Amino acid sequence: xxxxxxxxxxxxxxxxxxxxxxxxxxxxxxxxxxxxxxxxxxxxxxxxxxxxxxxxxxxxxxxxxxxxxxxxxxxxxxxxxxxxxxxxxxxxxxxxxxxxxxxxxxxxxxxxxxxxxxxxxxxxxxxxxxxxxxxxxxxxxxxxxxxxxxxxxxxxxxxxxxxx
Amino acid sequence: xxxxxxxxxxxxxxxxxxxxxxxxxxxxxxxxxxxxxxxxxxxxxxxxxxxxxxxxxxxxxxxxxxxxxxxxxxxxxxxxxxxxxxxxxxxxxxxxxxxxxxxxxxxxxxxxxxxxxxxxxxxxxxxxxxxxxxxxxxxxxxxxxxxxxxxxxxxxxxxxxxxxxxxxxxxxxxxxxxxxxxxxxxxxxxxxxxxxxxxxxxxxxxxxxxxxxxxxxxxxxxxxxxxxxxxxxxxxxxxxxxxxxxxxxxxxxxxxxxxxxxxxxxxxxxxxxxxxxxxxxxxxxxxxxxxxxxxxxxxxxxxxxxxxxxxxxxxxxxxxxxxxxxxxxxxxxxxxxxxxxxxxxxxxxxxxxxxxxxxxxxxxxxxxxxxxxxxxxxxxxxxxxxxxxxxxxxxxxxxxxxxxxxxxxxxxxxxxxxxxxxxxxxxxxxxxxxxxxxxxxxxxxxxxxxxxxxxxxxxxxxxxx
Numbered sequence: 001x002x003x004x005x006x007x008x009x010x011x012x013x014x015x016x017x018x019x020x021x022x023x024x025x026x027x028x029x030x031x032x033x034x035x036x037x038x039x040x041x042x043x044x045x046x047x048x049x050x051x052x053x054x055x056x057x058x059x060x061x062x063x064x065x066x067x068x069x070x071x072x073x074x075x076x077x078x079x080x081x082x083x084x085x086x087x088x089x090x091x092x093x094x095x096x097x098x099x100x101x102x103x104x105x106x107x108x109x110x111x112x113x114x115x116x117x118x119x120x121x122x123x124x125x126x127x128x129x130x131x132x133x134x135x136x137x138x139x140x141x142x143x144x145x146x147x148x149x150x151x152x153x154x155x156x157x158x159x160x161x162x163x164x
Numbered sequence: 165x166x167x168x169x170x171x172x173x174x175x176x177x178x179x180x181x182x183x184x185x186x187x188x189x190x191x192x193x194x195x196x197x198x199x200x201x202x203x204x205x206x207x208x209x210x211x212x213x214x215x216x217x218x219x220x221x222x223x224x225x226x227x228x229x230x231x232x233x234x235x236x237x238x239x240x241x242x243x244x245x246x247x248x249x250x251x252x253x254x255x256x257x258x259x260x261x262x263x264x265x266x267x268x269x270x271x272x273x274x275x276x277x278x279x280x281x282x283x284x285x286x287x288x289x290x291x292x293x294x295x296x297x298x299x300x301x302x303x304x305x306x307x308x309x310x311x312x313x314x315x316x317x318x319x320x321x322x323x324x325x326x327x328x329x330x331x332x333x334x335x336x337x338x339x340x341x342x343x344x345x346x347x348x349x350x351x352x353x354x355x356x357x358x359x360x361x362x363x364x365x366x367x368x369x370x371x372x373x374x375x376x377x378x379x380x381x382x383x384x385x386x387x388x389x390x391x392x393x394x395x396x397x398x399x400x401x402x403x404x405x406x407x408x409x410x411x412x413x414x415x416x417x418x419x420x421x422x423x424x425x426x427x428x429x430x431x432x433x434x435x436x437x438x439x440x441x442x443x444x445x446x447x448x449x450x451x452x453x454x455x456x457x458x459x460x461x462x463x464x465x466x467x468x469x470x471x472x473x474x475x476x477x478x479x480x481x482x483x484x485x486x487x488x489x490x491x492x493x494x495x496x497x498x499x500x501x502x503x504x505x506x507x508x509x510x511x512x513x514x515x516x517x518x519x520x521x522x523x524x525x526x527x528x529x530x531x532x533x534x535x536x537x538x539x540x541x542x543x544x545x546x547x548x549x550x551x552x553x554x555x556x557x558x559x560x561x562x563x564x565x566x567x568x569x570x571x572x573x574x575x576x577x578x579x580x581x582x583x584x585x586x587x588x589x590x591x592x593x594x595x596x597x598x599x600x601x602x603x604x605x606x607x608x609x610x611x612x613x614x615x616x617x618x619x620x621x622x623x624x625x626x627x628x629x
Contacts (some may be wrong), residue, residue, distance in 0.1 A: 023361035068344030135423035
C-alpha cells in the first residue's frame, strides 16, 4: 500500500506520543487513515498492524467496535445527527427526515451494523449519532468536522447548500 | 467579576459564581496563550512548581473538591491512592470524553479556554508526580482536539511544557488522544484500555484501581476536565477559602447544564448546594414553556434516577428531619443522593407535561443498548431487551405484563456487571417504572396479552443471523 510522505510523517510523529507502548497508537493511526481515505479497508488494517507489530485482528476489532470508524465509503460530506434525549426532545427525528428528503437519501436499509445511508450521487451520507454533548442547543449535527446547533427541519436545506 | 464584559446575550445570571467559566463567552476572549497570559494565566503554575507536590495535594484535600465527572469522589483523596513506595512511572489522564447525555460543560472549556485546562493539568501532574499526561477527548470534538493541540504547542514553545518547565527541574509532556465515539470510554478503566489501543472493556476493581494498576499497569490518576480546572483555582484561593464556597461536604462551584423543556436552556456555574432545583428552573432558566407544567427532572445526566414533580422527600437538615419537595432540593451531591438520585455530571434534563414517559424512557434505552460494550452478559443482553420492550410500549404492541418484565430485566443487570454502566442503564428503567408505572401500563394494551414476550421467549426467537 502506498502511503503518502506527509501521512507517514504524521504517523511516525503520533507513535512518539506513546513511549511505553506502540499499540496505543492504533486509534490515532486509524483516525489518520480515515481522514485520508474516508473509511478503513482491509489493506489499511494490515498496514497498521504491520507498522505497530500487531496482528491484524488487534486493529480490526477496534474498527468494528468503535462507532467512529467506517468500513465503507461515506458521502463526500458525512452528516451525524444527534439522536439522544435532549436533541430528540428538540426534534432530531424531524431534522433527520428533512435532511434525508433534501439530500435524496433513503434510510430504509439502515440497521445496527449498517448505520450509514449514502445518497445516490454520493455527495451526502447520514447517520444518527449518540449524544454530541451540546444538549442545550439541540437539535445538533456534525457535517464532516463542522458543528451546527439549533438546526430546525426548516433550515435543513440551507445547511446542505453550504456544501458543494 | 465586575470588570469582565461578556458577549451580547451571554452575561452570566446574577445567581452564578463564575470560576471555571469566568472566560466563557467573554468579550474579546480567544483560546490563545497570549490572551490567557495577559489575564494572569500560568502564574499559578509557576508558583505551584515552587511548592512541594504534597502541599498541592493537601490543598486539594482541604478544598473538599469532589470529582465533577459523575461519581463525586474527593479528588485529593483519589490522588493519595498512588502506592507510597511506587517506582513505576505515574500517568495523569484528563477525561474529556464528555458523553453523559445532558452534559455539555467540558465542550466550552476545551473550545474557549484550553490553557486553563493545561494549567490545571501541569499543577495536578506535578502533585501526583506524572511526567506524561494524556487528554482523552471524544472523537465528536474534532475542533476541540485541534484547539488543544495548538494550545499544547504554544505552551511547549514557551517551555511551559516539555523539559524543565518554567525553569524548574520538572518535565511534563501532554498529548491529545482522540476516542472514537464510544460512551464506555468515559468509564476510567475502559478509557485506559482504549488508550492502550484495545477495545474499551472496563477492568474489574479490585484489583485494577487505576491509582495502583492503571495505564500500562502503572499508577494512573484519571480526572474530569472540570475537576482539573478547579485545581488551579483551589491553589489560587487556598484550599480552606475554596471550601467556604458552596456548602459543607459539597464545596466549591460546579457547572450545571440544563436542557429539555425549558425556556432558557444553557450552562450555569453556581456554588454547590446554594441553588435549589426550583430556583434553577424558574429563576435562572426562566421557567417552563408557556402553559406547561413540570412533570419530571433527570438531575445528573441520563443515568441519574428520574424525579417526579410531585414527589416529597424527608432529608436531614442539621439535626432535624425536614420534608421537602422536588423544587426545594439544593443542587448538591448529598441531598440529591438522599432523594434517591444523584448529582452525577451536572446534566439536568427537564420534562414538562407534554412528554410521554414511555417515549423518554425508550430514547434512553436506545442509548444504553447502543453503548453497552458487550463484555458482561447481563448488560449486553439486558440493555437490548429493555430497548425492545420500550419499543413495543411506544409502538402499541406491548401487553401490561411487559412493564413487569422490563423491571425484572433491569433488576437483573444492576450490581451484576464489571463496571457501573450496568447501574447507569438500569436506574432510568427502575425509576421510570417506580414513578410513572401507571402511565407506562396505560401505554400498553390488554389486547396484546397473548403476544406477551418473556426474556426467555425473546432469546428463543432471537434473530441469530
